[in-house]
Amino acid sequence: MSRVAKNPVALPAGVEVKIAGGEISVKGPLGQLSRALHPSVSVAQEDGAVVCKAIDGSKASRSMSGTMRALVNNMVTGVSKGFERKLNLVGVGYRAQAQGKKLNLSLGFSHPVEHELPEGVTAETPSQTEILIKGVDKQLVGQVAAEVRGYRPPEPYKGKGVRYSDERVVLRETKKK
Incomplete structure (x- = not known):
């Protein structure tokens, strides 16, 4: 399994995440970003953090879960710090x-x-x-x-x-x- 995807993305104060309709949008003090989610990755918000998990055990799904986690992390960092x-x-x-x-x-x-x-x-x-x-x-x-x-x-x-x-x-x- 992807080791990158195991770490949840912590949400700093002032950052809001909305997950709906196959899209994730992140809003923070510097702006707003949105991105389409990959169909083989499930993204959920739990306890002030965003968690990315592979839907099935295929190699492509596992690798995309790490990629989606990195993309969400970059979105959160961008809207909070830039x-x-x-x-x-x-x-x-x-x-x-x-x-x-x-x-x-x-x-x-x-x-x-x-x-x-x-x-x-x-x-x-x-x-x-x-x-x-x-x-x-x-x-x-x-x-x-x-x-x-x-x-x-x-x-x-x-x-x-x-x-x-x-x-x-x-x-x-x-x-x-």
Whole structure:
């Protein structure tokens, strides 16, 4: 059996969970998230915690119970604390500026890059070379961070580009004559 699914998801104060019609919705101080439940997993609320169990003993059902538990845990964490991803811009003239629902990037191209932020995600720029992407949905925050990084991923010779703050870029040695 999945060892992840054995642990119940504890609900912090101020977080409400509703399970109805094959869907789970979690509401907290930072927002609301909802997700469809997998048909082979039963999700129930017991004693201030959410418990995920496999309906039958099949391998697919057991593995999906662990996946659903992780997804519900991410939803609870998102509406209570939120998620954030930090990006650094490395390179001469590389700049970022957040303006409302847009992120303006200057990444060494002949034109400025304008990234439209989806609903539920905000971006802050504490300095010109740092971007903080925040949101309630972990998947959406990671996706936006990956899209911004995708405009100019770090190159292996000088390390220039957009990188995650915890990313380590291994530099290659240049060709010798």
